[in-house]
Amino acid sequence: MVQSSSENDTLRAHFMFTTRPEIVGTFGVAASTHWLATQTAMGVLERGGNAFDAAVAAGFVLQVVEPHLNGPGGEVPILFWSERERAARSVCGQGPAPALADPEALRKMGMEMMPGIGLMPATVPGAFGAWMTMLRDHGTWSLADVLEPAIGYARDGFPLVPRISQAILAVQALFRDEWHSSADTWLPDGKVPRPGSLHTLPVLADTYTRIVTTAIAQSDTREGQIDAAMRCWYQGFVAEEIDAYCRNTPVRDTTGEKHVGLLRFEDMEHWQATVEAPVSLDFGRYSVAKCDIWSQGPVFLQQLGMLRHAGLEAHAPTSPEFVHTIAEAAKLAMADRAAWYGDPRFVDSPLAALLNPHYLASRAALIGDRAALTMFPGALGGRAPRMPDPAVAERTLTAADTRFGVGEPTFAALPPVTEWAERELFVGDTCHIDVIDRHGNMVAATPSGGWLSSSPTIPSLGFALNTRLQMTWLEPGLPNTLAPGKRPCTTLSPSLAMRDGEPYMVFGTPGGDQQDQWSLAFFMRHAVHGMNLQESIDAPAWHIDHFPQSFWPRQTTLNRITVESRFPAATIEALRARGHEVRVGDDWSEGRMSACTRERDARGRLVLRAGANARGMQGYAVGR
Numbered sequence: 001m002v003q004s005s006s007e008n009d010t011l012r013a014h015f016m017f018t019t020r021p022e023i024v025g026t027f028g029v030a031a032s033t034h035w036l037a038t039q040t041a042m043g044v045l046e047r048g049g050n051a052f053d054a055a056v057a058a059g060f061v062l063q064v065v066e067p068h069l070n071g072p073g074g075e076v077p078i079l080f081w082s083e084r085e086r087a088a089r090s091v092c093g094q095g096p097a098p099a100l101a102d103p104e105a106l107r108k109m110g111m112e113m114m115p116g117i118g119l120m121p122a123t124v125p126g127a128f129g130a131w132m133t134m135l136r137d138h139g140t141w142s143l144a145d146v147l148e149p150a151i152g153y154a155r156d157g158f159p160l161v162p163r164i165s166q167a168i169l170a171v172q173a174l175f176r177d178e179w180h181s182s183a184d185t186w187l188p189d190g191k192v193p194r195p196g197s198l199h200t201l202p203v204l205a206d207t208y209t210r211i212v213t214t215a216i217a218q219s220d221t222r223e224g225q226i227d228a229a230m231r232c233w234y235q236g237f238v239a240e241e242i243d244a245y246c247r248n249t250p251v252r253d254t255t256g257e258k259h260v261g262l263l264r265f266e267d268m269e270h271w272q273a274t275v276e277a278p279v280s281l282d283f284g285r286y287s288v289a290k291c292d293i294w295s296q297g298p299v300f301l302q303q304l305g306m307l308r309h310a311g312l313e314a315h316a317p318t319s320p321e322f323v324h325t326i327a328e329a330a331k332l333a334m335a336d337r338a339a340w341y342g343d344p345r346f347v348d349s350p351l352a353a354l355l356n357p358h359y360l361a362s363r364a365a366l367i368g369d370r371a372a373l374t375m376f377p378g379a380l381g382g383r384a385p386r387m388p389d390p391a392v393a394e395r396t397l398t399a400a401d402t403r404f405g406v407g408e409p410t411f412a413a414l415p416p417v418t419e420w421a422e423r424e425l426f427v428g429d430t431c432h433i434d435v436i437d438r439h440g441n442m443v444a445a446t447p448s449g450g451w452l453s454s455s456p457t458i459p460s461l462g463f464a465l466n467t468r469l470q471m472t473w474l475e476p477g478l479p480n481t482l483a484p485g486k487r488p489c490t491t492l493s494p495s496l497a498m499r500d501g502e503p504y505m506v507f508g509t510p511g512g513d514q515q516d517q518w519s520l521a522f523f524m525r526h527a528v529h530g531m532n533l534q535e536s537i538d539a540p541a542w543h544i545d546h547f548p549q550s551f552w553p554r555q556t557t558l559n560r561i562t563v564e565s566r567f568p569a570a571t572i573e574a575l576r577a578r579g580h581e582v583r584v585g586d587d588w589s590e591g592r593m594s595a596c597t598r599e600r601d602a603r604g605r606l607v608l609r610a611g612a613n614a615r616g617m618q619g620y621a622v623g624r
Helices: 006-015 035-046 051-065 103-108 127-138 143-156 162-170 172-177 180-186 202-218 222-235 237-248 265-269 297-307 320-340 357-364 390-399 512-527 533-538 569-577
Strands: 023-025 028-032 076-082 087-093 274-276 279-283 286-290 433-437 442-445 495-499 502-508 542-548 556-564 581-585 594-600 606-612 620-623
Touching: 023 028, 023 620, 028 035, 028 051, 028 594, 028 606, 035 051, 035 143, 035 433, 035 620, 051 076, 051 127, 051 143, 051 433, 051 442, 076 127, 076 495, 076 502, 087 127, 127 143, 127 222, 143 202, 143 222, 162 172, 172 180, 202 222, 202 237, 222 237, 222 265, 237 265, 279 297, 286 297, 297 320, 297 357, 297 512, 320 357, 320 512, 320 542, 320 556, 320 569, 433 502, 433 594, 433 606, 442 495, 442 502, 495 512, 502 512, 512 533, 512 542, 533 594, 533 606, 556 569, 569 581, 594 620
Parallel strands: 556 581
Antiparallel strands: 023 606, 028 433, 028 620, 076 087, 076 442, 087 274, 279 286, 286 495, 433 442, 495 502, 502 594, 542 556, 594 606, 606 620
C-alpha cells in the first residue's frame, strides 16, 4: 500500500509533536490504561518474568486500581503470541449464563430485557480462570508472586483517580439506600472519597491472601498451586460465598424491584477458561487476529475486508473521505453483528460466510458518498437476517427505574458539577493491557465487568459480580438470545497483528461498542499512513452510533457520528454535507488505545515499541 502523499506528509509533520514519545527499547515494553498496572508489568519483566507473568500481575492490579472499570467478578478475553510455540492463541474468559437464566421464566416475571445492574445479569466470573490458565501454561512466576502487587495495593492503599470518585458520587444514593455492602466498601466514614486520596480494599486483600495460602498448603509445585487457586475460586469458598449471596440477597435493579441472583455454585464448579485458535483476516502486509464470534472481534475483521481496496492511502486521517469511508464500513459490520453474532456453541456460526472475500466485497460496494440512514445486515447462505425488535428497548426504558444508573458507564451522565466532578465526562467502562518481553512473547487483554457501580459488593469477598447478561436478548430466536450455559456476545475485543508473516503488534482499547471502531481507525492510521504508535493514538478520533446498543437499555440510534473537536472544521462540515448527524465532542474524548510492537532490525535484533493514550491522563507506556 502507498504509505504517504503530500497531504499525508503534511499531516505526519503536524503529529510529530505528540503528547508523549513513542517508547522504544529492546528488553521489554508494556502499555495499559493505568500507570500502576503498566509499571507493575514492567517490574515483573525487570525481575525476570516473561510477558505472561507481567500481564497477569498487571491484570490483577487493574482490578484494584480501576474498580469502576473492572473487578475480580468480571471477565477478560486474552490474545497472545507464544514465541516458544510460534503460535497465536485466544483465551476465553467470558463466563456463561447460569442454569437458572431461562428467558421464558424471566418473561413470565414481566421482563422484556435483562436488568442492567444488580445480581440477575451475572455470568460465571471468568477473569480469574482466564488469567490463571495463561499463567499456568505459559508463565514462570508463582501464584503468590503475581498476586503480591494487587494484594499490596488493596491492603495498603491506592490513589483514586477522579473517575473513581465520580463513579461513586453518581451512585452514592443507591449505596446508602439499597446496596449497604457497597457503601461500606466505597463510602469511608459515609462520604464520597476525594480524588487522589488513598483507598483500601481490605476484604479483597483477605480474599486473595486466603487463596494464596490455601493453594500453597495444597501443593508444592507452581502449576499445582495455580490449579488449587482455581479450585478455590470455582469449587471452593469463593463459589460458595457467591452462591449464598445470590440466593439470599434480594437486590434492587433497573426494574425498580428487588431480585435475587441466578448464579449458583453448580454453574461455577464445572466451568473453565478455554484456549482457542483466534480468527484472522489479511490486509496488505498484515494479518489481524481477533477472538471468535462470541465476541465482537469479527466486526474489526469485517471492516478490514471491506476497506482492503478503499484507497484510504489517498486520504489523510483527518479528511472527510477517510472518516466517512470507515464510518460506513462500521455501520455495515455492526448491522451484521446485531443479526448474526452469538455463541457458536449454541447457534450455527456464520463466521466463515461473514469473512468471505466475495461477501465483504459486496458489502463494500454498498458504501457510497452519502451516509447510510438505515441498518442493513447482509443475507447469508440463503438465510435472511433477523434483527432485534427496537420497540422492546423503548418499552423497557419507559417502565424502568433509572435513578440508580444504566447498564454501562462509557458515556454516563454524572451528577451536577462540584469542585472535582464534571457532568457528562467520559468515564470509560473497561481496561486494557499490552506486554511484549525480550523473548518476543506478546499479550493483549481487555478486562472488564464487576464494576463497583454495577452490582453490590459481596461482603465476605470484597468485590462485585459482573452484569454481562444485559448484553443478551430475551426475545426468542435471535443468535444472542439468552440461554442457560450460553455465553453472551461480549464487546470486549483485544487485537493481535502479524506483519509479513511475523508477530508484530498487540493493541486494544476500552469502550464497549466503540472498541472495534477506535482500534480499527488506529490500525488504519498506523498500517496505511505509517504514523507511529503514539501518533496513531493521539490523532483525532470518532465513533458512530448506528446499531442496537450492547448495554441496557439496548436502544437503537441511527446515523450519528461523534468526532473530537480537533478535527478540521472543513471535515466536520463535509461530513454533515454527506448526510451524517455530527456531534462534536471534547478535544480529547474518543478512545483509550494502547499498543506495543516488535520487529527485527537489519542485524536481527528485536526492537520493541509502545504507545499509550493521553486521554483521561492515566494511561501510560513504558519500556527499555
